[in-house]
Amino acid sequence: MAPQDPKRERARFVATAFARADLLLELDAQGRISYALGAASWAVGRGAEELIGKTLDEIFAPGSSKVRDTIRLAAQQGRRLRPERVLLRRAGGFTRANIAGFPVPDAPGNFALSIAHEEEEPVATPANEVQRSPETGLREPASFAADATAAIKAARDRGEDVKLTLVEAPGVTALKNSMTVAAGSEFMQQVGAFLKAGSVGGDTASQVADDKFSVLHGTGVDGNVLAAGIAELAKAHDPKGKGIVAKAYALKLDDVDMSSPDVARAVAFAVSRFAEAQDGEFSLDSLSSSIEELVEKTVKDVAQFRGALAGQGFSLVFQPIVDLATEQPLYQEALTRLQDGSSPFRMVTFAEEIGVIAELDQSVVTQVLTMLDKDPSILDITANVSARSLQSAAFSNELEKLLERFPDARQRMLIEVTESKRIANFDFTAKVLERIRKLKVRVCLDDFGAGATTFEYLRLLPFDVVKIDGGYIKDLGDNLRDRAFVRAMAELSKELGLVTVAEWVEARKQADVLKTLGVQRGQGFLFGRAAEKPLRKPGFVESDNVAAADARVDKLRRQAVAPKRR
Template sequence: MADKNDIFVAYAFCVGDIFMEIGPDQCITRLEGALDWVGIAKGASAIGQPMSAFLSAHDAEVMQSAFMLLENTPRIGPVRVAFGATEATRRRLGLFMSRLSSHEKNTHIVAMSLNRLDGGEQSQKQPILDKDNFLDHLPRLLEEHGKNSNTDLLVSLLQLSKDADADERKKFTQTLATLSVGGQSAAELSDGRFAVVHEANDERSAQTLMDTLKSTTGQAFDSATLDAESMGSGADAAKALVYSIRQFSDSGEDFDLENLTRNYSKNMEETRKRIQSLRALIKDRRFNIAYQPIVAITTKALHHVEALVRFDMRGGSPYEMISFAEQVGMIDEFDQIMLETVIKNLRRLVARGANPSIAVNLSARSLTTPSFISRLKETLLAHRGLRNHLIIEVTESAQVSDLGPLGQSIAMIREAGFAVCLDDFGAGHSGFQYLRQLKVDVVKIDGSYIKDAENDAESRAFLRAMASLCKDLKIKMVGEWIETPAQAELLKSVGVELGQGFLFGRPMMTLPKEMQKTPTPP
């Protein structure tokens, strides 16, 4: 019968390229596999040498962190390092590390080429995720872990106490990734704020990980740990957790991590109740639509209207509810219902001979969600007869870190024959570079520029630059928040064609009469 270690090695080679056994002194005690590939002629030549001899100085520090963590957890990985006899022969590997029991002193490592592990095109990817990808990844991770593991998951939130230089930040992020579940469950949420998902092997798991991170990176930070599974499983629990993480990410410098930990259970339960209320509101379509006119500034002729949600008949502000839907990842559900409602109204009006034109808001987050994009494409293709009546207005684009997927969605909408308007142009990071990646038909200038432009030369200069660029690109412009004739004249003078604001009309619960009536035959 085969030796237990030989069986382990055979199993390792089913998934890996190299097998290593490392002693308690961190020296190699066994090395087998595709050794020529990493410049080692025979495994025996490496026996007794410290593993660090085959790593760069930085990767040796990463491995030191991994060995420290293995004192309190049975396995980690993949730890991403370059391993080889010389700098020229070092290959990027993902190391899966384990100790077979709590009494085991040796560390067993299965090493896999990162080309096989991540895919060739991803081998140079960043060590940690950005906020959007992390928050998209987290619910799936929780669901899969709940099905396949008996251990709980923890999410630790970290805030660096001081700015780190480029080398310090690189070391910190790579170490954080190493300590995370699967080596790819850590994120930089915002400047100096991070999140890491890790297993709870005992009640001290979180503190052990934090101590390891501090000792190996030299970085000081405050932290709070949330039990990802303490509120039960299911989509609502995951969304409530995502909401808590977004609050930490987006809040100011005075955010209280201790308070987050202290009131976590209470806040999670309140958030779950809000999610359930929002879901019922969407399911039962307990909202109304108000319409605000967009007109030609020169002639005051009606161009189109924007559909605005109202959650009661008094026309109360929808900002808080929409913002909450964005933060808990439910905005795509609401956007779908809103789109269907506007399309239903358009079909009814067009069927009786009217000529309406309505812009419906779709969040950039929805337009980067694959399931929503698939439904949107089906919906638009099924209603191509409305392409001269329906405008898609993209909101919250400044919240999207990767414009590539958003640009692809916008291209799909335009290929289906529908016009696209980019809302809040100039707000946040939504500047000129957006027009290089997002090919749109209309841009709506952020209202803050218009409010400031009357009395601020710099704002007027930006306004003129926007108008000049859009004219060259043949993109129509809408000025919003127009409240005075002076603001309208200023916009007209710089070449803005369309206007929206209280000067031209407040949101109304019915469409303007021009869009409801059947055109008179000539």
Template sequence: MNRWSLWRALGTRLVVASLLVELLMLALLVCNAWRVTEEGLLEQSRLRMQEVGTLLAAALAAPLAERDYVTLQELLDAVRRRDGLSYLVLLDADGRQVAAAGWNTQEALPPVADNAQLDHRYGARFDGRRVLELAGQRLGELHFGVDLGFLHQLRARLLSQSVLIATLEMFASTLLLGLIGYWLTRRLHALSTLSEALADGGQAQRAAEGEDEVGRLGRAFNRMADAIAVRIVELEAARDQSRRFLAHTQTESARLAAVLGAVRRGLLFTEGDGRIVFVNAAWRRMWGVDEQSGLVGRPLGEVFAYCARWLSDPTQLQFSAGERCGDERELRCTDGRIVVVRCETVHDAAGSGLLWIFEDVTRERETAERLLYLAERDTLTGLYNRHRFASALEGMLRTVERRGGSGALLYFDLDNFKQINDGFGHHAGDDVLQRVAREVGRLVRADETLARLGGDEFALIVTGAGENEASVLAERIVNAIGRLPCVCAGQPVRLSCSLGIALYPQHAQTASELVVCADAAMYQAKQAGRNAWRLFRLCADAGQVQRERMSWSTRLTRALEREQFRLFFQGIYRARDGHLSHLEVLLRLDDVAPAPPCLPGEFVAAAERSGRITDIDRWVVGTAVRRLATDLALPPLAVNVSARSLQQPGFAGFILHVLALHDVAPRRLLIELTESAVFADIQQARYFIADLQRAGCRVCIDDFGSGFGTFPVLRELGAEVLKINAGLVRNLGSAHDDGCFVRAIVQIARGLERTTVAKGVEDAATLALLRELGVDLVQGFHFGHPAADLPPEQFGGDGH
């Protein structure tokens, strides 16, 4: 231990401080004792001087008065020897020396000191004087000198003794204080050593404990050491956890960087000062910036100025201070691309920044425009579909009401078209429909609306036409279709049509009434021998229309009462392995034996007009659920629900009640809704689907793609299954556009985690294409026609 560390020791400083205090006190005590002693000696000396002076004055007064100088000399010599005086000189009243002892009479007498001056300033001798008087008469003076050497000796001896005593006391005190300091600080030193070891990261030893202050300090140190040990363990655990978090963060950061690099959207992040801190690969590709270009750290305005070179209008990338984050802006590039940009505010610990999102929506816009086109078009013929027809018809009525005049509705279908479909197949029927659409389309003006309503039914809306104009146009249409050459499977086929005309407001006051009148007129044309047209006649045809309606209503009511409806089944299979997924329930009307059952196309329209369609839907749902309850091995059943039932608020509750009544799991029942029915009342469809899904039922959108009307609300509807329109599927091998749209539907459904079903599969080639496109489920005549018996549970690799 060096001198500096020894001095820094608490014990040493305590001992030194104590010694300094004690030394100061001893010094004060010695000085005080010396002062008191010396004052006592001086006081004794003054008293002695007074006593000697008094005695000498008494002894010398008489001889001096008698002028006995011999006696005076003897007395002076005796007194000087006895009392140890330095000298004695006797003066008479005249100041003459009359006797002296120890003094040279030739020398002048020294100055006389006052007795009060006998203090610390005295020298080796004290010179005094005493007046001799007798009976009040002054006789003379006695001068004397007192040797003060004894006082100096006493003072020196006193000083040496005091120093010796103080030295011994200091030595004893040092020894005692050292022992006390060691006893007091040895445990503190041990605590200091333990603290240093603990501070250096070593394992803390236990300190001695006790009831005194140091012992309590040791107990506190032990508690502190224990707490530190616990904290160290916790810190080590926290450090390990931090390392894991750091590794996890680095892994997630790498994954995030990979994800951000893989996304198709361009991402650019700026800090609060407007400088770029991150840009992903998609943004670089979008604007032709290579990886070597250092964008990080550069101002945003500089980068935007570079991007503006690609824009048809460079000012599109100039943002004003008042624009809100989140607002989208569309950028049109010189190469035809459309890029949508928006920014989002991002808050973090360092402050706030902006995330700029660039998305190339060129293909989406093209697809959207195409989808919008198809939302109003029939996919087979390219004509307007039923949805667009209904809105155009309402528009024609409003125009006539506003401008006056009249409007015409021409309603026609192909004669004996069912024979072409049944005899030559659907491909031949589709070809005939396409040729008829093209031929009639040549006769239609731009302000007229030609639509295919379904099957072989067509309608033409002519605004501002009266009876004459409509009759001429009807004649031209009938003649054009009749002259249209047609060959199916190498055999010539003669085409013809039956057409009915209804005028607004002459024949009807509403759109639905106008359709009924046109349909009735078309029926009259068929009654007249087909290949003809007829104008609706109020007196003759109104009764006929009413009778037709009453006939079908009675027939359907009787069929429900006698349970003359039959359930047929058609399998829906997994495209990848051919296993049966579920069955679709198809309805047949079997009320005229031995004739074959009627297909839905023959009676559904009448059921909707008569209002019996909701009763039929309830019968189908109840019968299907009972079948599921009695056959637990039966695959799930898909049941079609009409638009009329969909619009009934309590129909979803009816379905759930039937399921609960027969204890059937809701997942075993799949409800199919046509796209047109959903699009007719989207809000009601949303409530209907949500009620079923909460209970566990699945919902399928049938004929998806017939108008693409539900694409914008597909996410909100939440239907789990999308059944692609059969028209798109049948033309998959020959129509490139249909393949593109089927692929688009599949990709969108996959992105939304929906299941796709392709119906209308009629050959192995179509099945192969659907597998290639990624369709989940398939259905069609290629796997079997609908039948009362259950289909096989799996089809072969070729579909049979």
């Protein structure tokens, strides 16, 4: 066989490399880039010529030591490097890429790398509707859970396995706070960019708590690399050079024989438990060994929840809200009750954690609007809607469509926002509430003064009514401190043009004190317990029409259709 021309052989090599790559690098025997050709700007944000003399450590993202060592070993042994997934440093973030390697034919000791851009699968929620942490740019937990289904399904359709990695990085927030504002912001943005780049679709990573993160990723990404990357970024930004220690554990989801939506709900449930756990309360090892059981239990609980909706396993009862000056009912709150008459608190809490509370909220709002539409004699009704539901673009859009179907009834309904401690994106929620109010639907803030429901909520969100938490009312007759707080809430609400409602009013002394403090409305056992049948407008004449109206209400309650499964 005739000897091969080295130049022609090298040309063939370059052509072969570029058949699958966008950028070609050549490393010398010392591991430095001696040759660069192609579109480097998309990968590292600079021209190819600027890479000459750089090492892999200078262009690879933190935590890439495993890939770097694999490349060095292949170069030493003179063998081909099969495609590996890698993250590249880029100004303001990181780039996802695939890298492969070949010994250079006419330069012994040199090693060539072909780098190809990795296409990113879009996720379901439009980019402008994704709720993000202002510090890291990562998804808020609710937004992360919302698109987990689409990300898992897309990966499975491509025949890829998926993992969930939970990263604990104690000290990240403290480190950020020890820096200047600018340096701390840059550090957290780099942490966010690094985790996003390693995730499925390039945007399925979440900051679930101050020092906790979750990432949905393919099996080509090592969860330990994600933790190591955060640790390296912390060390590089720490003025003292110490950094932090980060821990990670990946949960395989590919072996779980469940539908993608159910797996996604189990993911959301695991992330919720991870976020809320205190030090020592949450065991990643324990969770990993029982992920299948977690998924199965989640699926079972979701099925029971949906069964309760479809079979009307819960009902509505109605408690009056009165004008404290006249003690006449003005409207009534619709409360959910299970078949045995008990409160569905545990069911509601589960639905919020698992991300299906919107289905209950939609069912309740639908029933209330239908009742008001069919029977004009019914007194106005307030329906509870979780703040978590309002932060869902899908739910808020469906809610608006539902309200538009009932132009008259919607003006006789109030929406009471519950679980406001879960509000993460105030701008998005404020826009949703404004659109609701433009439809002539009044909006009430529930449990004002409790937990995270502070004066900040009145500053950032538009409300018409404020319901003062019952904890301030319970001992109002004798507790001067509670009186001072209630007076302050009433005065602030008056300044803002808001109506105040006090809940848990059970004694005459409480009602009398509330009137002197400027609170306008009251709700509690003193004025009436929750009843199965709704109250009617004052002056409604008792007749056979009452029985007919009650029969219609009962029929509607039985025939109410649960919302479509998502």
